[in-house]
Amino acid sequence: MTDPRRTEQVHPDHADLDRLSPLDLVGVLAADQLAAVRAVQAAAPALARAVEAALPRLARGGRLVYAGAGTSGRLGVLDATELTPTFSWPPERAVPLIAGGEAAIRRAVEGAEDDEEAGARDVRGVGTGPDDVLIAVAASGTTPYALGAVRAARAAGALSIALANNPGTPLLRAADCAVALDTGPEVISGSTRLKAGTAQKIALNTLSSALMVRLGKVYGNLMVDLRATNAKLEGRAVRLVQHATGAPEAEAYAALAAAGGHVKTAVVMLRLGLDVGAAQARLEAAGGHARAALGEVESGEREVGE
Known part of the structure; x- marks a missing residue:
């Protein structure tokens, strides 16, 4: 049976990947990452719409709430964590949720991503409300945990933004703002920590940085909300x-x-x-x-x- 999700398909060009020399192997892996940049560039209009939709809520004091599983969840944790030292964004206003809890940051928690109710429960558990902005991330676009998070956020009146690497997937259809990062099959088939994850990282950086710029955290191109602590x-x-x-x-x-x-x-x-x-x-x-x-x-x- 063929999986319709492009991220799950076998890359047609690298059937002999395991026979390549180290130099050729590294070259193939690095070159394939360029597709991540192209995917984010193609998604620029969708990212801009997400920025515009999120700004009024954050200006009123709302929070950024991230939700994802596995690599996607860890990238959300990273983006949330970096906002404070870079922009002096209050840590209580950047809330990362990952399937399986904090333990999943360092090791896989089997089955956690398949629990849709856990995603909803985690979103409700942090008191998500109308001024908050949920950013749900899932390479497949079908992860139950992320879907549960989006549905709970929308029920609470929050804005929901979804990032996924397969167009037209349930997560993108469920969110207020859909950002499709169409990176296609991976060089190592199904390993979405590769260019799918890279595209997510770039998109998250772009989205949160654009928000911080528009919220006055930057003067010109200087990060003037930096507070020197070392x-x-x-x-x-x-x-x-x-x-x-x-x-x-x-x-x-x-x-x-x-x-x-x-x-x-x-x-x-x-x-x-x-x-x-x-x-x-x-x-x-x-x-x-x-x-x-x-x-x-x-x-x-x-x-x-x-």
């Missing part, structure tokens, strides 16, 4: 402040120290000649958007929520 980040923060303000290193360092290591506040302090309290107040009035706080929003531009 030596490496301190150096990065100083360089970011210098780039944004043209201030000498000593002045950038002093402003950062006064701002508690928060790049965005230090930038507003130096650019406008304000103390830390006034800079924080100006940012708060601008909804956290550095460009607006600096008076650089041009006619026709709009902030999230307007």
